[in-house]
Amino acid sequence: MGMSRIIVKGAGAVSPAGWGAAALTNALERGTPLPIEGLAGPAPGRPLRVRRVPVANPKPAFTAHPRLRRTSPIGQFAVAAALEAIGPEPGRLTENGARLGIVYCSMAGCVNFSRRFYDETLKNPSTASPVIFPETVFNSPASHLGALLGTQAIDYTLVGDPGTFLQGVALAAGWLDSGRVDNCLVIGAEELDWLVANAAEMFHSESIVGEGAGALLLCGSANGCGIELQAVTSSYPFSSKLQRAAAAIKARDEARPDVQNTLLCDSTQAVARLDSDEIAAWSDWPGPRISPKRICGESFMAAAAWQCVAAVQAVASGRFASAQVSVVGCNQQAIAARFGKQNSDEGRGTRDEGSARVD
Amino acid sequence: MITGAGIVTSLGTGWAENAGGFRLGRTAFGPVTLFDVSGQRVKVAAQVNLPNELPPTRLSRRSQQRMDRAARLLLHAGHEAWTQAGWEPMEGLPLVLGTTGGGMSLGEALYRQAIQPPYGHRGQPARVVHYQPQRQALDLQEALGFVGPITIIANACASGANAIGHAWELLRHGQAQRVLAGGYEGLSQLIYSGFDSLQALSPTQCRPFDAHRDGLALGEGAAVVALETLESASRRHAQILGEIVGYGAVSDTHHLTQPHPQGEAAWAAMTAACQNARVSPEEIGYVNAHGTGTPLNDSAEAAALNRWAGSRAKTLPVSSTKASVGHLLGAAGAVEAVICLMALYEHWLPPTSTLSTPEPACAFPILSRPMDAKVEYALTNSFGFGGANASLILRRWG
Numbered sequence: 206m207g208m209s210r211i212i213v214k215g216a217g218a219v220s221p222a223g224w225g226a227a228a229l230t231n232a233l234e235r236g237t238p239l240p241i242e243g244l245a246g247p248a249p250g251r252p253l254r255v256r257r258v259p260v261a262n263p264k265p266a267f268t269a270h271p272r273l274r275r276t277s278p279i280g281q282f283a284v285a286a287a288l289e290a291i292g293p294e295p296g297r298l299t300e301n302g303a304r305l306g307i308v309y310c311s312m313a314g315c316v317n318f319s320r321r322f323y324d325e326t327l328k329n330p331s332t333a334s335p336v337i338f339p340e341t342v343f344n345s346p347a348s349h350l351g352a353l354l355g356t357q358a359i360d361y362t363l364v365g366d367p368g369t370f371l372q373g374v375a376l377a378a379g380w381l382d383s384g385r386v387d388n389c390l391v392i393g394a395e396e397l398d399w400l401v402a403n404a405a406e407m408f409h410s411e412s413i414v415g416e417g418a419g420a421l422l423l424c425g426s427a428n429g430c431g432i433e434l435q436a437v438t439s440s441y442p443f444s445s446k447l448q449r450a451a452a453a454i455k456a457r458d459e460a461r462p463d464v465q466n467t468l469l470c471d472s473t474q475a476v477a478r479l480d481s482d483e484i485a486a487w488s489d490w491p492g493p494r495i496s497p498k499r500i501c502g503e504s505f506m507a508a509a510a511w512q513c514v515a516a517v518q519a520v521a522s523g524r525f526a527s528a529q530v531s532v533v534g535c536n537q538q539a540i541a542a543r544f545g546k547q548n549s550d551e552g553r554g555t556r557d558e559g560s561a562r563v564d
Numbered sequence: 565m566i567t568g569a570g571i572v573t574s575l576g577t578g579w580a581e582n583a584g585g586f587r588l589g590r591t592a593f594g595p596v597t598l599f600d601v602s603g604q605r606v607k608v609a610a611q612v613n614l615p616n617e618l619p620p621t622r623l624s625r626r627s628q629q630r631m632d633r634a635a636r637l638l639l640h641a642g643h644e645a646w647t648q649a650g651w652e653p654m655e656g657l658p659l660v661l662g663t664t665g666g667g668m669s670l671g672e673a674l675y676r677q678a679i680q681p682p683y684g685h686r687g688q689p690a691r692v693v694h695y696q697p698q699r700q701a702l703d704l705q706e707a708l709g710f711v712g713p714i715t716i717i718a719n720a721c722a723s724g725a726n727a728i729g730h731a732w733e734l735l736r737h738g739q740a741q742r743v744l745a746g747g748y749e750g751l752s753q754l755i756y757s758g759f760d761s762l763q764a765l766s767p768t769q770c771r772p773f774d775a776h777r778d779g780l781a782l783g784e785g786a787a788v789v790a791l792e793t794l795e796s797a798s799r800r801h802a803q804i805l806g807e808i809v810g811y812g813a814v815s816d817t818h819h820l821t822q823p824h825p826q827g828e829a830a831w832a833a834m835t836a837a838c839q840n841a842r843v844s845p846e847e848i849g850y851v852n853a854h855g856t857g858t859p860l861n862d863s864a865e866a867a868a869l870n871r872w873a874g875s876r877a878k879t880l881p882v883s884s885t886k887a888s889v890g891h892l893l894g895a896a897g898a899v900e901a902v903i904c905l906m907a908l909y910e911h912w913l914p915p916t917s918t919l920s921t922p923e924p925a926c927a928f929p930i931l932s933r934p935m936d937a938k939v940e941y942a943l944t945n946s947f948g949f950g951g952a953n954a955s956l957i958l959r960r961w962g
Contacts, residue, residue: 248683272820307815312696314718319754323675326757330603338758339821339949342664343718348950352817357829359813360952361726362718364666365698372715383737403678404692407685439656440713444706537698537714 210547211378211434212426214388216514217289219282220417220501221256224265225289229419229511230518233495238475239502241413246399253402256415256502258282272349275336277317279396280346282418282507283309287350287390290420298388299355306386307360308373309347309394312505314364315340316398346394358386366534367393367472368440370509371542374421375437381425393510394418405503411476415502419510421517432520433547435527436460440538452539453486457531460541464492466526468519470512472533474498483533495519505535516544565961567802568649568790570641570746571902573889574610574783577640579648583906589917589934591888593770593781598633598669599753606765609751610783610890612637619643621707630690632667633784634750635700637895641746641786642704649790650802651742653709659701660715660731660745662723664894666697668752700748710744718894720948721854722813723747724787725897725956729811731791732956741796746788747898755893756782762821764858770891772855772884773862773930775921780856783890787898789905806905809941810841810957821949822860827868829953830854834872834943837955841941845873848880848957849939850913851928852900854947855884856891863925865945870927877927881935887918897946901956904942908960911938 218225221239222232232239243252258278267273267284276284291298298305319341325333339345344362351360361376363369370393377389395401397416405412423434438459441452462469471487473480473496487494497511498504504511509532516528527545534540571578574592575585585592593610601607618628618639631639638661651657674691677684693699701714717726724747731745759765759782766779797804814836816829823830838844854865873880885903892899907913912934919932939960946954 247679248681319671320675322758323672323754324679326754327676330757330760331605333757333761335758335761335763338761341754341758342720342949344720344948344950344952345820348815348817348820348952351815351951355817357815357817357832360719360815361730362950364696364716364718365714366696369698369716372713376715379737379739383733400675400678404674404688407689407692442702442705442711442714444702444711447711536693536696537702 213432215290215422217286217420283346283394286418286420290422304358304386305356306389308391310363310373366537367509368532368534368538368540371540392420393506395507413502415504417507419514435543437542450482453482453533456539457486462529468525468528469494470516565797568645570644571787573785586914589915623707637786638748641788645788657710657712660727662727662747667695670695719952722946722948722952722954723894725946725954732808742792747895748786749893749895751784770857771918772857781890787902804961807959809959810837812836812955816951823864827864830868833953833955841957845876850942851882852944854945866926883916883931887916900944
């Protein structure tokens with residue numbers, strides 16, 4: 206089917222490097238892993254190793270909004286990244302009946318409040334807080350963001366492993382392509398909690414869990430110029446017939462990246478057992494590569510979003526013609542996407558079944 | 565086209581038990597035995613009497629043993645839909661699921677062990693993996709022998725309707741020829757306690773659209789549908805059970821847990837679904853309302869239905885099957901879509917069994933008794949926390 210081009214209008218990020226996409230980009234350019242902090246867990250004297258988002262100073266203005274006063278960090282990260290992607294005039298996106306869709310993605314979700322509420326339930330259910338419970342729901346950050354932006358258009362909260370963020374990008378492209386929305390935010394977010402860090406440590410003791418969010422604002426354009434979403438591959442779920450290593454190779458093969466002047470943004474995190482499948486799949490990559498998780502930590506959906514934000518920033522800087530994103534998720538799927546500089550004389554593309562390819 | 569449907573609720577496992585129960589207007593609530601509710605204000609739910617054995621699938625014994633209750637509910641419904649459709653193992657089949665809690669009971673067990681000395685990890689890695697909804701989706705794929713992209717929508721209580729609506733859009737936009745879609749939810753202590761803390765649970769009886777309603781009742785279950793294009797179904801001479809013809813999804817920004825008092829987004833979702841389906845409210849023969857039984861939901865939905873239906877309202881049969889099986893949260897939209905499918909296919913309408921004094925604000929008749937009826941179109945509403953509003957329209961086939 207015919208498809209309009211999908212343009213990245215803006216990008217935003219909150220990460221252990223700081224509040225803003227520039228802080229993330231600077232940290233990635235420095236290439237030095239950010240400092241590790243200790244996070245108290247339930248076992249005395251055994252702090253968990255994490256990378257936290259620094260406290261915002263000054264506090265973001267949006268936290269004064271009635272819906273955002275008591276959100277947990279994941280909601281604040283998501284909103285901050287989304288607002289940065291939108292830019293200074295968020296009202297314009299819903300002017301004159303324009304429809305702003307939201308695809309919000311998370312793996313662990315609102316775990317701070319979930320853990321707190323369940324703890325209250327175990328101690329005494331009659332005093333478990335009705336204020337906290339609604340904030341435990343997966344889609345509460347998307348709801349708060351929608352209320353802040355005043356959008357009544359379709360919004361989906363997607364859960365899954367980090368590859369889900371690229372599925373979210375493809376979903377947004379589909380909505381734009383079909384005319385379902387005029388603009389669409391795609392957000393990936395996670396928050397730190399000892400429960401998550403403890404769980405990650407059970408599988409890989411070297412894994413350093415982080416937190417934050419990344420966001421892209423996408424729009425459709427038949428003839429515009431800018432950073433373009435060029436392709437999202439099919440999702441390759443892991444199964445007994447398609448092990449993780451094979452899925453990574455399939456995604457890489459379908460991506461067919463142009464190696465000329467292209468940056469690879471991968472999902473490795475300096476944990477050998479976790480990285481080996483992706484490293485093998487991209488072993489012949491001759492060009493430069495960056496790995497946001499190595500710098501900022503394993504932040505699941507937020508990290509996949511940072512990969513895309515970094516890819517967009519790299520192309521926008523003019524240093525690369527395109528950027529290839531590879532996500533080999535922890536327990537669901539391998540998938541890839543490509544962003545590039547759009548040439549105004551390029552023709553309209555076609556979409557592969559199940560993907561948002563434009564090439 | 566819907567060529568397969570599977571359903572599990574507290575009324576039973578499978579189409580026959582559920583159709584029999586809904587057709588007679590049975591209710592299926594009882595004391596909660598899955599977790600401790602001694603400290604809760606309310607102690608009742610629509611708990612599923614889950615069969616001891618899982619249906620025969622390709623899952624290993626070990627994998628089956630690791631599945632939590634929610635995953636088992638999903639597998640029962642998925643297997644029934646798959647078998648009824650007569651699908652064979654295949655690649656590239658999208659799976660779209662809705663849930664709010666995934667394997668929440670495993671997450672709870674993980675937490676309870678994690679805070680107890682000696683803080684051991686025994687059994688914990690399996691809980692971490694199997695708590696996550698993507699594991700349950702992968703298990704379903706493995707069990708039925710198919711692979712394909714997995715999309716898990718967590719739009720609170722609209723998740724199941726969103727999942728089926730999204731699957732329908734994949735077919736409609738030519739992105740797939742077949743999709744397996746549905747919703748599932750297992751009762752969990754955290755969510756039960758959450759609704760109790762909000763005082764949203766009825767201390768008496770769930771009575772949707774009753775003037776004296778005082779809250780909802782939680783349930784659990786799953787429903788899965790096998791969807792395919794007419795071309796695909798015709799090519800293999802599949803039996804068509806019904807058709808999805810419309811889907812509307814809108815966000816209500818009024819409040820995190822309360823609907824707009826006039827049901828603005830609910831009205832918009834129903835209107836969008838009708839536009840998609842190219843039908844008017846006059847053509848809708850039955851509405852399966854979201855109808856939770858809470859004072860706020862039912863008054864907002866009544867206002868939305870009155871406005872949307874207009875002059876049709878006074879003769880439009882409406883019921884809420886949550887009176888029979890409770891609120892299934894992330895599974896509700898899928899289960900209620902399958903109830904509509906069964907009603908269209910077998911020519912009956914399910915009642916709001918517990919209704920005694922209809923809410924005067926309802927301009928429409930609320931079915932309180934089972935009724936035989938051959939209707940062409942049925943609309944089902946699902947509204948969730950966070951303002952996720954979704955409506956589906958189903959059409960009788962043949």
